[in-house]
Amino acid sequence: MADVDLTPFERGQGGETHQRRAEGDDVLTTNQGMPIADNQNSLKVGPRGPVLLEDEILREKIHHFDHERIPERIVHARGSAAHGFFECYESLADITRADLFQKKGQRTEVFTRFSTVAGGAGSVDTPRDVRGFAVKFYTREGNWDLVGNNIPVFFIQDAIKFPDLIHAAKMEADRGYPQAATAHDTFWDFISLMPESTHMLMWIMSDRTLPRSFATMEGFGIHSFRFVNKEGKSSFVKFHWKPKAGLASTIWDETVKIAGADPDFQRRDLFERIGRGDYPEWELGIQLFDEEWANQQPYDVLDATKIIPEEDIPVRPIGRMVLDRYPDNFFAETEQVAFCPSHMVPGIDHSNDPLLQGRLFSYLDTQLKRLGSTNFHQLPINQAKGRPGGCPFHNFQRDGHMQMQVPKGRANYEPNSLGEAGEIAGPREDPETGFSSYPAAEAGDKLRVRPESFADHYSQARLFFRSLDPAEAAHLASAIVFELSKVSLPHIRTRILANLGNVDETLAQRVAEGLALPVPEASPTAAPIIDMKPSPALRIINGPRERASLEGSVIGVLIADGSDAVALAALRAEIEGAGGHALLIAPKVGAVPLSDGSAIAADAQLFGQPSVTVDACALVLSAEAGAKLAREAAAIQWVMDAFGHLKAIGHDAGAAPLLAKAGVEADEGVTGLAGFAAAAGRRYWAREAKIRTLA
Numbered sequence: 278m279a280d281v282d283l284t285p286f287e288r289g290q291g292g293e294t295h296q297r298r299a300e301g302d303d304v305l306t307t308n309q310g311m312p313i314a315d316n317q318n319s320l321k322v323g324p325r326g327p328v329l330l331e332d333e334i335l336r337e338k339i340h341h342f343d344h345e346r347i348p349e350r351i352v353h354a355r356g357s358a359a360h361g362f363f364e365c366y367e368s369l370a371d372i373t374r375a376d377l378f379q380k381k382g383q384r385t386e387v388f389t390r391f392s393t394v395a396g397g398a399g400s401v402d403t404p405r406d407v408r409g410f411a412v413k414f415y416t417r418e419g420n421w422d423l424v425g426n427n428i429p430v431f432f433i434q435d436a437i438k439f440p441d442l443i444h445a446a447k448m449e450a451d452r453g454y455p456q457a458a459t460a461h462d463t464f465w466d467f468i469s470l471m472p473e474s475t476h477m478l479m480w481i482m483s484d485r486t487l488p489r490s491f492a493t494m495e496g497f498g499i500h501s502f503r504f505v506n507k508e509g510k511s512s513f514v515k516f517h518w519k520p521k522a523g524l525a526s527t528i529w530d531e532t533v534k535i536a537g538a539d540p541d542f543q544r545r546d547l548f549e550r551i552g553r554g555d556y557p558e559w560e561l562g563i564q565l566f567d568e569e570w571a572n573q574q575p576y577d578v579l580d581a582t583k584i585i586p587e588e589d590i591p592v593r594p595i596g597r598m599v600l601d602r603y604p605d606n607f608f609a610e611t612e613q614v615a616f617c618p619s620h621m622v623p624g625i626d627h628s629n630d631p632l633l634q635g636r637l638f639s640y641l642d643t644q645l646k647r648l649g650s651t652n653f654h655q656l657p658i659n660q661a662k663g664r665p666g667g668c669p670f671h672n673f674q675r676d677g678h679m680q681m682q683v684p685k686g687r688a689n690y691e692p693n694s695l696g697e698a699g700e701i702a703g704p705r706e707d708p709e710t711g712f713s714s715y716p717a718a719e720a721g722d723k724l725r726v727r728p729e730s731f732a733d734h735y736s737q738a739r740l741f742f743r744s745l746d747p748a749e750a751a752h753l754a755s756a757i758v759f760e761l762s763k764v765s766l767p768h769i770r771t772r773i774l775a776n777l778g779n780v781d782e783t784l785a786q787r788v789a790e791g792l793a794l795p796v797p798e799a800s801p802t803a804a805p806i807i808d809m810k811p812s813p814a815l816r817i818i819n820g821p822r823e824r825a826s827l828e829g830s831v832i833g834v835l836i837a838d839g840s841d842a843v844a845l846a847a848l849r850a851e852i853e854g855a856g857g858h859a860l861l862i863a864p865k866v867g868a869v870p871l872s873d874g875s876a877i878a879a880d881a882q883l884f885g886q887p888s889v890t891v892d893a894c895a896l897v898l899s900a901e902a903g904a905k906l907a908r909e910a911a912a913i914q915w916v917m918d919a920f921g922h923l924k925a926i927g928h929d930a931g932a933a934p935l936l937a938k939a940g941v942e943a944d945e946g947v948t949g950l951a952g953f954a955a956a957a958g959r960r961y962w963a964r965e966a967k968i969r970t971l972a
């Protein structure tokens with residue numbers, strides 16, 4: 278540029294956006310490795326002239342950007358994931374030869390992705406929706422994907438209905454809404470015509486679809502799978518993930534507000550938990566049974582709309598999963614991870630569940646569409662990296678889009694005898710260690726039918742509903758009223774009410790009342806309904822696994838000018854001591870002057886951190902600040918919501934005017950600051966009847 282007459286700004290000398298390389302920095306290059314001198318300006322004819330097509334640097338950069346997006350997953354598009362490990366509690370060699378279960382203490386790397394189902398990749402984290410719970414185990418004998426949900430049953434019994442289900446559930450085809458919500462005509466139309474979905478309907482209308490965080494929800498493999506041991510003996514197995522933090526859900530009003538306050542609520546929670554060292558942890562449990570036991574049950578274990586009650590076969594813990602590392606790059610890992618139920622390892626096999634059988638095809642197929650190449654298994658996140666040393670896989674599959682490997686030699690077929698001439702011959706099969714399918718005896722006529730053993734669509738829906746705590750049952754009934762109120766076609770509501778009559782007459786009655794509609798006659802059933810013994814394990818509220826401690830929880834601590842420094846320090850110590858995290862919230866974040874003349878920075882601002890984003894609330898306020906905040910809408914709402922969402926509220930005397938203004942009434946969950954941590958780990962369900970009408 279020596280001969281060109283340019284100003285210092287035009288030369289990039291006065292331009293503050295130029296970040297020039299310093300000693301030790303990598304040189305910025307094109308994708309071909311050519312060093313770049315100027316990353317701010319395109320190539321022009323004169324400073325104000327047209328841009329030249331020859332500008333390869335501009336074209337390459339824009340071209341790559343234009344292609345940054347890949348098709349999002351048709352379902353489970355919105356998700357978040359983390360790395361971690363699985364640790365085996367004891368050898369399961371007697372029941373499975375799967376390598377990851379052979380030794381006590383043996384660790385296997387995992388990558389786990391949680392997701393919602395219906396919404397697009399940019400939708401919110403907290404719709405009423407099923408959550409995906411997909412775990413990739415990088416075992417030494419290949420990748421095993423356990424692709425489950427946070428609900429142990431599914432809507433349909435046969436894979437052939439899946440496209441209909443998803444079309445009906447996602448946004449309506451003509452209007453393009455609602456996004457990530459089932460409260461609309463087409464979903465309920467489909468459900469009303471598919472009585473097999475009634476059991477799942479109970480689960481999705483319960484608090485199960487409003488998990489507080491990924492760390493406080495269960496996971497289920499759903500289908501019956503097979504374990505096969507070294508001797509070739511097989512048992513059926515169902516998989517469960519039980520969260521160490523306990524089960525916790527949100528309240529509908531809270532969920533709706535979270536969606537506005539923080540659309541990334543659960544993603545952020547996963548990221549921040551891991552960052553704080555509060556690693557989310559689950560136990561993997563199994564229900565093990567044989568063919569003979571299965572044949573005696575009133576339901577079919579191959580039917581994905583059925584559970585096996587834990588009271589019949591207790592869940593046996595076999596290991597734990599800890600997620601301790603957030604991905605380095607969201608796209609490369611979370612977006613490109615390819616889960617396939619067909620990814621099996623020796624010692625684990627499929628069952629004949631017709632839903633599972635359809636999935637074995639679908640996931641492989643969808644990865645090709647999404648990731649664009651049959652070589653998706655070569656992406657770092659998908660590589661079978663569990664085997665110590667060397668190549669993660671060896672076979673004669675070759676070429677294809679984006680082949681990352683450079684195979685040596687000419688042996689790209691087998692059998693070959695090239696090894697006899699000293700050439701590379703390639704890998705060979707091994708009947709001893711290789712995967713062999715369980716030789717289940719199968720015979721029958723070729724039929725397009727549903728087995729008679731799948732005909733009972735209501736007994737387990739009833740079991741679920743009647744196993745709930747009254748508070749949870751009320752949430753469920755109210756959720757159906759809410760959703761059906763959004764349904765515009767009256768005949769759909771009536772058909773649902775008729776189906777609910779088969780689940781439980783009182784449920785049909787409550788929902789009908791909530792809609793101000795008459796209760797229709799119950800719909801005809803394909804099989805007699807059985808009254809099964811209620812299963813307390815199905816409850817969240819007052820159930821055996823409800824969250825009862827502060828571990829991993831976030832406590833919002835509201836402070837303002839003049840807050841008592843000693844009380845605040847004691848409260849924080851108490852919260853942290855109980856395994857919780859104290860998040861300091863104040864009207865102004867930079868520096869909050871405390872009573873002892875010191876100042877402290879807050880973590881969040883009152884207006885941007887409504888109480889729906891925390892698990893419990895404490896207020897450490899001077900008398901002046903309490904009186905001032907009692908005239909501040911955001912503060913009043915903060916407390917009002919905490920109370921309305923049945924959270925523990927710990928406070929000092931200064932907060933009294935604010936509490937009074939927010940309508941807080943004395944109860945077990947409203948405490949002083951000392952001892953607050955002991956009260957803060959749970960919700961106060963008894964409060965609900967006093968403040969909210971539920972169906």
Ligand code: HDE
Binds near residue numbers: 436499635639643
């Ligand atoms: Fe999926 N499902 N699904 N699903 N599913 C997908 O695969 C499908 C089913 C589940 O975090 C897709 O990679 C069919 C049951 C999870 O990446 C697709 C049927 C369960 C995830 C697909 C089912 C699940 C998916 C979309 C009926 C619980 C997200 C993108 C036969 C046991 C995995 C993709 C992740 C994703 C098909 C039913 C769980 C299209 C055909 C039952 C957790 O292949």
